[in-house]
Amino acid sequence: MIAAAALLTVTACGEQADTTDSGAGGNGDAPPASQELSRAPEEVPHDGPVPVGQIDSKALPEGYPVDVSVSDKGHTLTVVAQEGGCTKASAELAEETGERVTVTLIESNPADKNVMCTMDMRYPPLTVELDAPLGDREVVLDHEQATH
Incomplete structure (x- = not known):
């Protein structure tokens, strides 16, 4: 009952x-x-992870992380880079068109070859600011080596 x-x-x-x-x-x-x-x-703007199918990472070295996200209503692109030892990573917005956004990831090595460096790997998140929201545009990741 x-x-x-x-x-x-x-x-x-x-x-x-x-x-x-x-x-x-x-x-x-x-x-x-x-x-x-x-x-x-x-x-709601498209903020969060950028889908893998929207990223062209062919120019990155093998094993390099492919982790891209967008925030600030689509205006800030965050790319996870790779650096280690004495190298320092930075990112530059190389090109922004109606179809694609190209970000160059720069890995800077010390100019002095006799510097002792650790054997650690770091994955810093680097940001670039876009003029217009990313939307459905392709993100092209490029890679360069430089000395500092």
């Missing part, structure tokens, strides 16, 4: 929630939940 009463209470509560969710008894100003959800993706 207690189980039957509990089931009746749960069913009654569920039915009441269903009528309020459908808009019955509301103030008439709020759109149904389905309309609110359909508008949300248009208002």
Whole structure:
């Protein structure tokens, strides 16, 4: 008998929630939940990881990380670089067109060849600022070696 009463209470509560969710008894100003959800993706900019299929990483050395994300409503591109020992990584926005954004990752080695260097690897996140949101444009990652 207690189980039957509990089931009746749960069913009654569920039915009441269903009528309020459908808009019955509301103030008439709020759109149904389905309309609110359909508008949300248009208002939210594409911030987060850039899909692998949108990244051209052919110019990177073998084993180099391919990790790109976008933030600041699509205006800031963050690329994970690789450096180790005495090398220092930096990034430059090489080109920004309507179809693609090219970022050059620069690995700088010390000019003095007699410097003792550690054998550690580091993966610093480097940022470049875009004039326009990334959107669906391709991200091309280029790589250069330099001395400092």
